[in-house]
Amino acid sequence: MRKNIVAGNWKMNKNVIEAQQLMFQLLEYKKNNTTNCEVWIAPPSLYLMMAKDLYEQDEIGVFAQDMSEHESGAYTGEISADMLDSIDATGAIIGHSERRQYHGETDSHCNRKVKLALDKGLIPIYCNGETLEQRKSGQHLEVVKNQTETALFTLTAEEIKKVVIAYEPVWAIGTGETASPEQAQEIHAHIRSLIANKYGKEIADEISILYGGSVKPENAQEIFSQTDIDGGLIGGAALKIDDFSKIIEGFN
Numbered sequence: 001m002r003k004n005i006v007a008g009n010w011k012m013n014k015n016v017i018e019a020q021q022l023m024f025q026l027l028e029y030k031k032n033n034t035t036n037c038e039v040w041i042a043p044p045s046l047y048l049m050m051a052k053d054l055y056e057q058d059e060i061g062v063f064a065q066d067m068s069e070h071e072s073g074a075y076t077g078e079i080s081a082d083m084l085d086s087i088d089a090t091g092a093i094i095g096h097s098e099r100r101q102y103h104g105e106t107d108s109h110c111n112r113k114v115k116l117a118l119d120k121g122l123i124p125i126y127c128n129g130e131t132l133e134q135r136k137s138g139q140h141l142e143v144v145k146n147q148t149e150t151a152l153f154t155l156t157a158e159e160i161k162k163v164v165i166a167y168e169p170v171w172a173i174g175t176g177e178t179a180s181p182e183q184a185q186e187i188h189a190h191i192r193s194l195i196a197n198k199y200g201k202e203i204a205d206e207i208s209i210l211y212g213g214s215v216k217p218e219n220a221q222e223i224f225s226q227t228d229i230d231g232g233l234i235g236g237a238a239l240k241i242d243d244f245s246k247i248i249e250g251f252n
């Protein structure tokens, strides 16, 4: 079902004490405030079990920042869908542009990961988005189309309904430069129409599509108010409770 979601991707930040403190702060915030969106975090994998232990009532969704395309075996450093399922994680981010840029991840890898996640009942947050060069040369719609089709269009209608998509223009990630609400809306509507063409409008209208890229307390409300934007995948501003809670309040 299409939901409002604010998800914090902590990336490779925070030692264990700092991570625990922010997890506690978020729990306190959730207990003392009514939120009009789901709140999810993706801390470093080392801290996933700590988050699951703390959020006993599943107040906050707990996601891995990545997940292996393999089921098990000799894959040093990797975490499997089965392992995430065994700690009752909510899901995993898949295909983040930093995984694509620094670890050679492709949409074919993403396709395998998304399927493995769904098979275990995990929610995949599938990320896509164009580079600055691709946007400047007017290829952004085509790039996002190819990414979405390769990674997701082998799924059944029942499966794709369970996927959350995060559109993250690479040029807006960690740069302070945000896509304008209109630029983001254009791509979100484009993604939704691609899904509608393939699976039907009813299915497309059930899928949450998040925007990611320099979302801050100052711009969250305007971005979230766009018709096809169902929330945000937040990087830097998810690392401080004050900023993250103000972004959550973008849905108030």
Ligand SMILES: O=C[C@H](O)COP(=O)(O)O
Binding pocket: 009, 096, 168, 172, 173, 174, 175, 176, 212, 213, 214, 215, 233, 234, 235, 236, 237
């Ligand atoms: O996963 C989050 C995105 O990469 C956005 O990061 P940012 O909010 O620091 O630009």
